[in-house]
Amino acid sequence: MSDINDLRNKMDEVTLQMIKLLKTRTDIAKEIGEVKKNIGKGVTDETREENLRGKVISLCQEIGLDEKIATKFLNFLLNESIKVQSSNKQTHLSIFLKAKELEQQGKNIIHMEVGEPDFLPPTIVKDALEEVFDKGFLKYGQAKGMPIFREALAKHASKKFNVDISQDNIIVSPGARFSIFTAITTLLNPGDEMIVIEPAWPAYKDCALNAGIKVRTINTSFENKWEPSIEQIQNTINTNTKMIVLNYPNNPTGKILPEKLQDQIIEIAKKNNLYVLSDEIYSEYVKSNWKSVLSYNYEKSIVTQSFSKSHAMTGFRIGYAIADRKIIEKMAKLEALCLTNVSEPIQYIAMKALEADTSNNNKTVQDRLNILIQKANEMNLDIVVPDGAMYIFARVNKEGFDGVQFANSTLEKGLAVAPGEGFGNYKNFIRISACQDEKTLIEGMNILKNIMSEDQ
Amino acid sequence: MSDINDLRNKMDEVTLQMIKLLKTRTDIAKEIGEVKKNIGKGVTDETREENLRGKVISLCQEIGLDEKIATKFLNFLLNESIKVQSSNKQTHLSIFLKAKELEQQGKNIIHMEVGEPDFLPPTIVKDALEEVFDKGFLKYGQAKGMPIFREALAKHASKKFNVDISQDNIIVSPGARFSIFTAITTLLNPGDEMIVIEPAWPAYKDCALNAGIKVRTINTSFENKWEPSIEQIQNTINTNTKMIVLNYPNNPTGKILPEKLQDQIIEIAKKNNLYVLSDEIYSEYVKSNWKSVLSYNYEKSIVTQSFSKSHAMTGFRIGYAIADRKIIEKMAKLEALCLTNVSEPIQYIAMKALEADTSNNNKTVQDRLNILIQKANEMNLDIVVPDGAMYIFARVNKEGFDGVQFANSTLEKGLAVAPGEGFGNYKNFIRISACQDEKTLIEGMNILKNIMSEDQ
Incomplete structure (x- = not known):
C-alpha cells in the first residue's frame, strides 16, 4: 500500500x-x-x-x-478550443440569413446562395402528411429509426448500388448533417486527425472542431480540375489520421472523381485503416457515371444520404447513414442521448416519399446548370463544368476580388450568392446555386453581370 | 522577426x-x-x-x-471519457425496448414503464398535418426555430407565468432532451461540475458525462419526502460547480418542492453564480401549487419544455428552452451545427397544437394516479403521494429486492415497469406510469400483486 x-x-x-x-x-x-x-x-x-x-x-x-x-x-x-468555433468566416448560411432579414424588411432577393431546390416535395408527401395521424405514427420509437423505414431504405440502397445492405446497417437521422455529426463525434477521439479535401461544405470541419478533432486540409485547385493528388493524400496521413471525408458529387464544385482516382483513394484508406465518411447527398444529381463508396464494401465506410436535395424536403430534416452495424450502434448511442428518436411522423412521410419517382428533378437541375454554365462563360467567369450536384463554383478574374465583400454587396442589388471562402481558402470564388427556375436564374446572372461590369 | x-x-x-x-x-x-x-x-x-x-x-x-x-x-x-458511456445500467428505456421486442414476438405487454400518454394528440394536430404542405412549411429555416412559432411560445409562457419573455429567449428543439443536451454541452466546459438531485431522469447525467462534465449527485430519500436539504446542496458546491439541475414536478417521484425550499435553492444558485437547468416538462400535470423557475427572473436559468407529455406528442420530437438571449445564442450554435434547424412541418404542427385546450389531460392523469395510489396502498408498497407528473415511485418492502431483476421478470408475465436503479441508487424501488386507461392500470397492478405474493 x-x-x-x-x-x-x-x-x-x-x-x-x-x-x-x-x-x-x-x-x-x-x-x-x-x-x-x-x-x-x-x-x-x-x-x-x-x-x-x-x-x-x-x-x-x-x-x-x-x-x-x-x-x-x-x-x-x-487545438485549444473544443467548443463550436465562433468563427467570423462568412458562409452560404450567413448570406442566406442576411438575405432572409432583408426579405423581412420587404426587399426582393434572388436566392442563388443556398442548395435548396425551389420545387415542391413529391405529392405523395402531401398524402402521407394526411395519413400519419390515423395510421398512428405518433409515438416514441427506436433511436436508430423505425424498423419498417430502415428496411425500406436498406432495400432501396441494396437495389440501387447492387450491394447487400440490411436494416442493421442503417441509422435514420434528422438530416444527413446529424449523421455526419454523430459519425465524427463517436468514431474519433479528441486529438485524432481527419482529412478534408477542400473546397468543402464547412460542416465536416465544424463537427470535427466541436469534437476536438484535428482537421488536415487538402487544397485542390481549379487548375487541377478539383482533383486531389495521391501524393497530397499520402503526405497528409500520419499515425494519428483516423478518417478521410469524401463528398462527390461535390459541394461546391459539382466534381465527380475519375473512377481510378477514387479507387486509389479507397485503397489508401484501407491500407491506413481510415474511416471513409462519404457524403453522397447529391448522388441523385449526376450527369456522368458515378460510383458510390458503398460499392467498395469497405467495413470502415460511412455513407450519408438525405431527402433534402433528392426529394426537395430540406425543411423536413430527414436523412440517414449506411455503415457496418458496429458503427451504426456507436452512432445510435449518441443519437439516443440527444434525440431519443427521429420524429416518427417525418420518418413515415420519408418512407412514403421513397416510393416517388424523382428522376425528373435531375433533368431539371441539369438544364438549369447548363444555363448557369452558358452565362458564366459569357461573363468570363472561370468554371470547371460540373459533373453533378446543383452548383457552379466560379472564379472571378479580378485583381483583389474578395468573395465575402462581393456577396454582401450583391445582396443590396437583390441577389444572394455564396462566397468561396466558406468552402476553404477560395477568396476569389463564388458558388452559384441552380435552385431557381430558369427565368429567375437568368435574371440573377444578369444582376451579377451588371455588378461586375460596374466594378470595372 | x-x-x-x-x-x-x-x-x-x-x-x-x-x-x-x-x-x-x-x-x-x-x-x-x-x-x-x-x-x-x-x-x-x-x-x-x-x-x-x-x-x-x-x-x-x-x-x-x-x-x-x-x-x-x-x-x-x-483520460476521462468524453464519449457516450456504454453503461450497463438498466433503465425504463431498456425495459421499454425489451417489451417492444417481446411484442414483436406476439406477446401482450402492459406498458407501465414509460412516460408516454396513451391518448392521442389534440385533433388540431391532425388538421395541421393536412395543412402543412399547402401552407409551405417545408423549407430550411433558422436554427433557433421559426420566428412565428417562437413568438407564439413566448406569448404563451409570458401569459402563463406572468413574466416578460420575447422570442429571443426561446430556442425550439427536437424534444426537450435536445435542449438539455445543448444547454449542458455549450454552457459547461469539460472539468466543470454539475449537481443532479436523485432520483432523476438519467439523461441529465448522460449528457454531462458525454461532455466531460463531472456530475455530483445529491441523494434524496423516501423518508425525507424526496426533499434535498440545504446543507446537502451547500456541501456539494465547490469552485468548479457551474450548474444545478432541477426537475419538478419530478420524474420519477412526482414531487414538487415546498415553495420556500425552492426559493432557497435558487438563492444558493444565485450566490454561487450557478446555471439553473429546470426541466419543467411535467408542469401541465400538477395537483397542487407549483412555481416555475421562470418566475425568479434569474438570468442564468434555463427552463426546458416539451409537447411530448402535455400534448401527447412524444413521437413528434418537439420541445423548447426558455433562457436569457445570450444563453439561447450559445445553444443555437450547437443546434445549427447538429441539425441546421428543427423540422419545419413539426414546428408548424406544434404551433397549432398550442391553441388546443389540453386541461382535460391533467384530470385524466390525476384520476389514474389515484388508482395507482390506492392499489399501491393495498399492496403494501411505500410511496410518497405524488404532487404531479405521471408516476408513482414505489418501494418494495422485501428482503434483497432488486428492481432490475424484478422488472425483467414481470415482463414475462406481460407487465413492464421501470427499475428504480435507472434513476439513481434506488435498487428497491420501481417506477409505475399512469399512462394507460384505468382498466389496464388495474390489470397491471393486479399482475404486480400476484407476482409479489407468489414471491413470498
Whole structure:
C-alpha cells in the first residue's frame, strides 16, 4: 500500500510540473500574439506545427514514448478550443440569413446562395402528411429509426448500388448533417486527425472542431480540375489520421472523381485503416457515371444520404447513414442521448416519399446548370463544368476580388450568392446555386453581370 | 522577426519538456497498474482524482493560470471519457425496448414503464398535418426555430407565468432532451461540475458525462419526502460547480418542492453564480401549487419544455428552452451545427397544437394516479403521494429486492415497469406510469400483486 501511495504522489508531482509548463507555454503564446500584432503574419502556423510535430516524433523515438500518445497530446495543446468555433468566416448560411432579414424588411432577393431546390416535395408527401395521424405514427420509437423505414431504405440502397445492405446497417437521422455529426463525434477521439479535401461544405470541419478533432486540409485547385493528388493524400496521413471525408458529387464544385482516382483513394484508406465518411447527398444529381463508396464494401465506410436535395424536403430534416452495424450502434448511442428518436411522423412521410419517382428533378437541375454554365462563360467567369450536384463554383478574374465583400454587396442589388471562402481558402470564388427556375436564374446572372461590369 | 523566432523556439522547448514528463507519467501509470494487480483495488480513483483536482486548482491560483485551461488539461491527462458511456445500467428505456421486442414476438405487454400518454394528440394536430404542405412549411429555416412559432411560445409562457419573455429567449428543439443536451454541452466546459438531485431522469447525467462534465449527485430519500436539504446542496458546491439541475414536478417521484425550499435553492444558485437547468416538462400535470423557475427572473436559468407529455406528442420530437438571449445564442450554435434547424412541418404542427385546450389531460392523469395510489396502498408498497407528473415511485418492502431483476421478470408475465436503479441508487424501488386507461392500470397492478405474493 505504501508503494502505491509513493507512486501516486510521484504521479501528482509530475502532473503539477506539467501544469507549470502549461502556464509558461500560455504566457509565451500571449507574447507571440503581441509580437504578431506588431509585425504582421510570419511563418504560417501550419508549417510551424509540422515542424514541431517532427521534433516531437524524434523525441518519442529517443525516449521510448508511444508516438500516438504524444501526438494526441500535442494536438490537444495546439487545438485549444473544443467548443463550436465562433468563427467570423462568412458562409452560404450567413448570406442566406442576411438575405432572409432583408426579405423581412420587404426587399426582393434572388436566392442563388443556398442548395435548396425551389420545387415542391413529391405529392405523395402531401398524402402521407394526411395519413400519419390515423395510421398512428405518433409515438416514441427506436433511436436508430423505425424498423419498417430502415428496411425500406436498406432495400432501396441494396437495389440501387447492387450491394447487400440490411436494416442493421442503417441509422435514420434528422438530416444527413446529424449523421455526419454523430459519425465524427463517436468514431474519433479528441486529438485524432481527419482529412478534408477542400473546397468543402464547412460542416465536416465544424463537427470535427466541436469534437476536438484535428482537421488536415487538402487544397485542390481549379487548375487541377478539383482533383486531389495521391501524393497530397499520402503526405497528409500520419499515425494519428483516423478518417478521410469524401463528398462527390461535390459541394461546391459539382466534381465527380475519375473512377481510378477514387479507387486509389479507397485503397489508401484501407491500407491506413481510415474511416471513409462519404457524403453522397447529391448522388441523385449526376450527369456522368458515378460510383458510390458503398460499392467498395469497405467495413470502415460511412455513407450519408438525405431527402433534402433528392426529394426537395430540406425543411423536413430527414436523412440517414449506411455503415457496418458496429458503427451504426456507436452512432445510435449518441443519437439516443440527444434525440431519443427521429420524429416518427417525418420518418413515415420519408418512407412514403421513397416510393416517388424523382428522376425528373435531375433533368431539371441539369438544364438549369447548363444555363448557369452558358452565362458564366459569357461573363468570363472561370468554371470547371460540373459533373453533378446543383452548383457552379466560379472564379472571378479580378485583381483583389474578395468573395465575402462581393456577396454582401450583391445582396443590396437583390441577389444572394455564396462566397468561396466558406468552402476553404477560395477568396476569389463564388458558388452559384441552380435552385431557381430558369427565368429567375437568368435574371440573377444578369444582376451579377451588371455588378461586375460596374466594378470595372 | 528574430524576436518571434526566439519565442517560438522557447515554446517548442517547453512543449518537448512536457512530452518528456508525459513519458514519465505514462511509466508511473504502468507501475501503478502492476502494483494494483498484485494488491487488489486501493483508494478509489474518484477520491484520488478529486484530490489531484484540488491541488491543480490551488496551483493555478498560485501561479496565475486560468483554472479552466488547467482542468481541461487535467481531464485530458486523466483520460476521462468524453464519449457516450456504454453503461450497463438498466433503465425504463431498456425495459421499454425489451417489451417492444417481446411484442414483436406476439406477446401482450402492459406498458407501465414509460412516460408516454396513451391518448392521442389534440385533433388540431391532425388538421395541421393536412395543412402543412399547402401552407409551405417545408423549407430550411433558422436554427433557433421559426420566428412565428417562437413568438407564439413566448406569448404563451409570458401569459402563463406572468413574466416578460420575447422570442429571443426561446430556442425550439427536437424534444426537450435536445435542449438539455445543448444547454449542458455549450454552457459547461469539460472539468466543470454539475449537481443532479436523485432520483432523476438519467439523461441529465448522460449528457454531462458525454461532455466531460463531472456530475455530483445529491441523494434524496423516501423518508425525507424526496426533499434535498440545504446543507446537502451547500456541501456539494465547490469552485468548479457551474450548474444545478432541477426537475419538478419530478420524474420519477412526482414531487414538487415546498415553495420556500425552492426559493432557497435558487438563492444558493444565485450566490454561487450557478446555471439553473429546470426541466419543467411535467408542469401541465400538477395537483397542487407549483412555481416555475421562470418566475425568479434569474438570468442564468434555463427552463426546458416539451409537447411530448402535455400534448401527447412524444413521437413528434418537439420541445423548447426558455433562457436569457445570450444563453439561447450559445445553444443555437450547437443546434445549427447538429441539425441546421428543427423540422419545419413539426414546428408548424406544434404551433397549432398550442391553441388546443389540453386541461382535460391533467384530470385524466390525476384520476389514474389515484388508482395507482390506492392499489399501491393495498399492496403494501411505500410511496410518497405524488404532487404531479405521471408516476408513482414505489418501494418494495422485501428482503434483497432488486428492481432490475424484478422488472425483467414481470415482463414475462406481460407487465413492464421501470427499475428504480435507472434513476439513481434506488435498487428497491420501481417506477409505475399512469399512462394507460384505468382498466389496464388495474390489470397491471393486479399482475404486480400476484407476482409479489407468489414471491413470498
